Structures are given as structure tokens and as C-alpha cells.
Amino acid sequence: MLDLFAEDEPWQETLAPGAVILRRFARQDGATLMAALNDVAAQSPFRHMVTPGGYTMSVAMTNCGSLGWTTNTRGYLYAPVDPQTGQPWPAMPAPFQRLCEAASQAAGYPDFVPDACLINRYQPGAKLSLHQDKDEPNLAAPIVSVSLGLPAVFQFGGATRSAPLQRVLLEHGDVVVWGGPSRLFYHGIQPLKPGEHPLTGGFRYNLTFRAAGYYE
Template sequence: MAADLFETIGDARPPRETIADGAVLLRGFVRPFEAELIPALRVVVKQAPFRHLITPGGHRMSVAMTNCGSVGWVSDPSGYRYDPIDPDSGQPWPEMPEVLRRLAADAADEAGFSGFAPQACLINRYIPGAKLSLHQDKDELDYGAPIVSISLGLPAVFLFGGLKRGDTPRRYRLEHGDVAVWGGPSRLFYHGVAPLAEGEHSLLGRQRINLTFRKVR
């Protein structure tokens, strides 16, 4: 019989870990949502398949991505921005499934940010070797809302720095079902993901899926 849909490795870890002022890790927080989450994501990805975006500098991102919600985050040679239309299909992005809205709002509330109502969910797919360089989430007009980031599949090393690019980031291992939330004083902290290590997840295979929820305006 298959393992639990969102099996969390290392249950001895603290269920809540503060990593900075306004930033917490919620270990295994996804479990109550597990039965609805994967089917909902599959529907979204069928409507708006993963693609590799091109940065304004002309580089192809190693992470494949898609979006759901009233707007989606896109990148091309003209810059980074939020857009209500999927440039690949010419259609609006898929509606954000209710289970994703509930999960993001509950995680934000648990981290001390009540009333979080995300407008965009960025869905990133990492395969071994893929990474995300240190960056700030600053394309939003509303910095008062937190960022909620959910990890699924293969474990990853989350890099969490400070307000300056040169600040040395701390490294945190994120397992399947873990959630990171940061806002307030740490809302604009630099963060990223180290190159994904080889592995095979019992449910999602040779990949990591990351869901990042944002309030845009």
C-alpha cells in the first residue's frame, strides 16, 4: 500500500521553528489537506502546463513553473510582472483551488498573519540540479502580506538570508509537507533554494514541487 500522500520525514523535528523575526517553518503542516491537494494541483497543471521562463537577462530558468489565481507571475526579456493572462495559452490562469486558499490562509494564521487572502500561487517544479538563486519577492504592491511557501516531493535546502544580498544565508532542510512563512520585518529577506539533490519521492518521484502564495495588491 502506498505511503501517506504527504509523508513527512523526521517527525522528531519541532512542529514550529522561528528562523527570523516574522519568519517560521511549520513542519508537516500540509497533512490535514493531503487528500485534496494533489488532485487539485493536477487539474491546474493540466490547464496551464509547466514551462521554463526566460529572465530579463535572457537566461532560461532551471526551475519550471506555472500559476493559478487571479494573476500569475511571469518573466520574459521585457521584465518580471504579474499578469492575469497566461502568455502561453492566451487564457486566464486557472482559478486557485479552494484547498490551496485554505491551506495558505491557515498557514499564515498559524505564523501570526491573520486574514491572508492570496491572489497568486506560483507552482515551481524542481528536478535534481535545479536551483533558485537568492532573490527578494518585491514585484508585489502589498508588502504587508506574508509569503507562504509549501514544499512537496524531494527534500530541498532552503536558503534564508537578510535584507542585503551579501548577507550570509542560513540553510534549512525542507521536507515533503513543510511550510515556510515570512513577513513583517523579514518580508523582503533574500532567499533561494540550493541545487536539488538526486532522489526519488514515493509519491512525486524525481522532483520537488513548491507552491508560493502571494498577495499582489
């Protein structure tokens, strides 16, 4: 069983130019982050979105912030209203904002201010195929991605889908930040293996902070 209260100091690993892993950076905040996440999900429940091509995603998703990532028959978009509830997405919780600010500063992006947080929930077997985060109107902003719960294998490639992949294990509390020359690198998550985490049970959660509006 993972030690939820491990006191190991965080450390930093370089993935690529402009991309780092902040190991265990969010571990001490796990319980606070999960409480805030559950509040968000109570207002905008998790759902399995359907891609424009008709594929139902294995990862369950919801959002918080002034904009939320969603899909429709025409493509992918950011919208201020949750199409499932007809209400604005829940406000971004203060613990989310504090963590994102600290992580982006530690990774060398001190001016990053997110306005959207996509929350992914993985159950065993769920995965995220290789993709680029390219729906944001201004790509000057980095991506800040926080792992909570069960470990997963993160794939980080290059500017083309065929570029060689790095495969790294992300554990509870790890934060990946990428931007600059790595901003459009392909990435994904391999199918989640079964397990049990003391905080999240049989699930992995991922918080992905983005600037979905205009960013300077």
C-alpha cells in the first residue's frame, strides 16, 4: 500500500526542454485537493464524453473554472456552461489555484494564470491515447498536470505522433508541467492497472490546468 503520509522531499526531473516532473509536489495536499474535487463533481458530475467521431472516452471527465473543455459533433471546445447541467462550471477551488501557482513557479512559468481545470477520473483499463493539447487559443501558456491516487504510466513524445516516447511512472502527488518548446508535444496515459489507494480507492484522478482564454 502507498504511504499517504510519506515525508520524502519533492524533487524535479527534466523531461524535455520546457518540460519537468515535480515529484511528490502535491502529496501533502492530497486530502485537501480530493475534498475540493468532490465538491466540484457534486455540482458537475463526471461523465464519459463522446468524441466527434462517435467514440466514448474511457476516462470520465468534468471541469471547473470559468471555462470547461468539452466535445460536440463539430469538435472539441471550451465553453463557459456545462452542457450536462446547463449551469456555469463550478468555480476553481482555492486549493487548486494555490497548487497550480506554486507548481508553475517551480517549473519556471511564474506568470501562468489558469482559467480552466479539466478533471479526469481513471478506473482500471481506462487510458488516454496520444494527443496534443492544442484547443487553447494562445499556446504561450504551459500545461500543469497533477496526479492523484493510483500510479499510471505517462507517455511523453515529441512534436509528431511518430516521435520516440518516454514512458515514466507518475505516482500520487506528482506534477508534470510542460510549455515553451514542448508545449505541443504528444502525450498520453497507458491503461490504468488495478490497485487500491488509501485516498482515492480504485481510481486515479488527474487535474489539468490550462489557460483556455487569451494569455499574455
